[in-house]
Amino acid sequence: MKRPNILFIMADQMAAPILPLHDAASPVQMPHLMKLAEQAVVFDSAYCNSPLCAPSRFTLVSGRLPSKIGAYDNAADFPADVPTYAHYLRRLGYRTALSGKMHFCGPDQLHGYEERLTSDIYPADYGWAVNWDEPEVRASWYHNMSSVLQAGPCVRSNQLDFDEEVVFKARQYLYDHVRMTPDQPFCLTVSMTHPHDPYTIPREYWDRYEGVDIPMPRQHLEQNEQDPHSQRLLKVIDLWDKPLPEDKIRDARRAYFGACSYIDDNIGKLLKALEECGLADDTIVVFSGDHGDMLGERGLWYKMHWFEMSARVPLLVHAPKRYAAHRVSQSVSTLDLLPTLVELAGGRVDDGLELEGHSLLPHLQGRGGHDEVLGEYMAEGTVSPLMMIRRGPWKFVYSEQDPLLLFNLDNDPLECQNLADCSEHKGILAGFLAEARERWDVPAIHAATLASQRRRRLVAEALSQGKLTSWDHQPWVDASQQYMRNHIDLDDLERRARFPQA
Template identity: 80%
Template sequence: MKRPNILFIMADQMAAPVLPIHDAASPIKMPHLARLAEEAVVFDAAYCNSPLCAPSRFVLVSGQLPSKIGAYDNAADLAADVPTYAHYLRRLGYRTALSGKMHFCGPDQLHGYEERLTSDIYPADYGWAVNWDAPDVRLSWYHNMSSVLQAGPCVRSNQLDFDEEVVFKAQQYLFDHVRSGSDQPFCLTVSMTHPHDPYTIPEEFWNLYRDEEIPLPSLVIDQAEQDPHSQRILKVIDLWDKPLPEQKIKDARRAYFGACSYIDANIGKLLKTLKDCNLADDTIIVFSGDHGDMLGERGLWYKMHWFEMSARVPLLVHAPSRFAARRVSQCVSTLDLLPTLVELVGGAVDADLALDGRSLVPHLEGRQGHDEVLGEYMAEGSNSPLMMIRRGDWKFIYSEQDPLMLFNLREDPQERDNLAESSAHSAVLADFLNQAQARWDMPAIHQATLSSQRRRRLVAEALTHGKLKSWDHQPMVDASQQYMRNHIDLDDLERRARYPQV
């Protein structure tokens, strides 16, 4: 029996709580995603396992928590011997390809993908390493508020250049696959960089929204009342003692909404290509993200914290011939995708290899699945590991240096009331604390993070001297095999290039 194809579509920094597939009152227009969700299994409590681009993605591809694989920050490299879903699927006979962003750092830029159709939008070196040895120094490459202060429509941007290439190359991959006549299944990952800041988008998408329908943040907390990690983030993003104009907040959110609609338009292109190539019926579609965006909620922007807007991601699996459409309320995470993809295609993970993720197939089949997410954060804004446990109604945020945080998300979805100081919830808090202390060796993780930062800072500084050898992925195209060439019979070329063939 032929194994199904997989099309895995990723968005960057897309906050699940504001999306129309999760919030019926959302003003964001995403009709293609909505139609996909109507036939899919949609996870309403899906999370990333580290609210920052590279750590989250390394966890997603490997099914292991950040501290297990050294995924500390946006300049950490993923060791070449860490198995990814691409390795597993490739071993099962799949063509594995990546079009777009995965934020790999270091000399291995493939990690099991047979092909990378584009370069990455972000650098592959160690230049963005965090420095816990100087926690009060604001590094030059940190986020700042220019993305908000310069928010508005544009004609072109760096990120538009990237995503246009990502989608074009992905469509071309699908056309080439069907024209080849190959029976080999594919797993194509299409990873776009929108709606990640900067908050700017062409007028076509900006004008989908009117200024008066853009809601301002529903919860704003004075900086003096913020928890210590939020206060550090405000300083990291250069927002401390710098209130933002209300109109710029609206402009940023309007551009973000437009960027979500732009992602939706690209989803539509990919779905149409699947249909046009007669691939739709035997292709499993997965849609997810790497983390969210605070978008001004609680007075915060970007990500880097465990609050819902930052940590919750969209996640759906579309395979209507196999799984009835349903909503899943249990807490799951992108950590679970590797074992899920392997099981979906009839494979099995290696029982002798480390794996933290758990398959989502029981959830897809309507059976009892797990209801727990673990998270680890050791990047910008932190000065020690900041861990999270999400289970049932509860979210517990654990640090050895910051006050504990406990929220009941069923009763308090906006996380207004930290119950860690509530005597009525002392037993719940004690249980979570005992679990966290048993699970994590915080001093060891702290020291491993520091050691990694120090090594990478030295290496990064050394490699600025002498001849530069870039680690950035260079997608190679053999132009001698493209279009019309005299060593290829013209009639044969035209016949093979046309789909459907005549």
């Protein structure tokens, strides 16, 4: 039997709690995603495993926790010998391609993908390494509030340039596949950078929310009420002692909603290409994100914490001929995607290799499944590892430097009440703390993180001197094989290029 094609669509920094996929009152307009969800398995409690771009993505493609593969921050080297879902599927005979962002750092920019159709939007070098040796120094490349203060409509942006190329190249890949290699299954990953800040979007998408009541953040905490990590993040993003105008908060959220609609339109374009090529019935569509965005909730912006807006991601699997549409309430994570994609492709993960992810197939089949998410964060705003366990109604955030956090999300979905100091929940807290200390050797992870930071700073400084040799992926196109060329018979070329053939 022919293995199914897989189209994996990713959005960047898309906060699940505010999407219509999970909130019926959401004003965000995403009709294509909602139509897809009608026949999909939708995960209502899906999380990233590190709330920052590169660590989250390295974990997503590998099924390994960040500390196991050195995915410490946005300038961490992703080792070439770590198997990814692209390696597994390629070994099963799939064409594996990536169009768009994956934020790979280091000289290997493929990691199992046979083709990368675009470059990446972010640099592949070590320039964004975090520095625990100087925790009070605010690096120039950190987020600042310009994204919010300059929020509004635009004609063009860096991110629009990127995503337009990403979607164009992805659609072209589908058209080329059906004309040239229709008998070989493909796994195409399309990874867009919206709705990631800066919060700006073309007038068309800005105007879709004209007259719409843009909901403001539901919870505000004063600086002195914040947990220590949140206080550090306020300094990281240059928001300490700098209150934001309410109208700019509203503008940023409106532009973010518009960017979600932009992603939705691109989802529609990709699904239309599948239909046009006759691939829709044989293609499993997976949609997810890498992390969320606080969008002003609790006075915080961007990501980098374990609160719901930052850590929860959309996740659905559309394969109506295989799995009946339903919702999954148990907590899962993008760590689980590698074993899931391998099994969807008819393979199995190597029992001799370590893997923290768990297959989602039992959930897809309606047979229950695991209910647990593990998270690790060692990047901006930290002075030591910040770990998370999500299970049942509970979310536990563990640090050896900061006070513990414990939330019951069934009773407190906005995470207003930290139950770590509540005598009624001492037993729950003690159990999580014992589990965390057994699971994580924080002093060892701290030492490994610090050593990696120091090595990368030295290498980055050295490589900035003399002749630059870039690690950024350079997509190569052989123009001699494109369009009309004299070494190709014209009638034959036109016949082969037409789909469907006359």
